[in-house]
Amino acid sequence: MTDDATVRRRLPIAVLISGTGRTLKNINERVAAGRLDVDVRLVIASTPKATGVQFAADAGAPSHVLVRKDFDSDPAYSEAIFAACRKAGAELVVLAGWLKLLVVPDDYRNRVVNIHPALVPSFCGKGYFGHHVHQAAIDYGVKLSGCTVHFVDNQYDHGPVILQKAVPVVHNDTADVLAARVFEAECEALPEALQLIAEGRVTVAGRIVHVS
């Protein structure tokens, strides 16, 4: 008899990081637990300071550092990144704490996914990263925040929304406390979205994502 795990196809992905790689670590843990059918083929970091490259080895994947200032333009930078993803056979590119603007080539349209730590379209776009996102939510006084998994287009945090998870914003929250609460939701939301994509259950029509 064949073990189900040996016949299940794993979606080849590339993971792009700019920082600690906590999201990549979470992906690795889900894969190891047999709960996520992706195969991390490549990790790209936007800076040599991205400590998250350590998690590439856990996935058995090579890692490259590609720095924006070594390229003349956003398109040239993006081209180098997607060329590496193509070469690695990545069918999906996952932005996991990636802070650089990308120009998505046609063959990767609706095949690049980002997770943003707020409920898009609130507290997103240029400048909304890290604790700035959570401080803005607290300062505005919203009672709910959360995270958004979305396809990536050529604007920050703008493409079609795949799924969102909400968390409460509690009186006296600091940005760090709220960030930790949101990150717990992220650790569920991104694997859930990736698994839906891996199972071929996600289609996109304009801005609308349909999950079958």
Ligand code: GRF
């Ligand atoms: C996560 O909060 C995610 O929402 C955002 O980047 C954070 C992870 O990056 N896109 P890092 O691992 O802390 O660098």
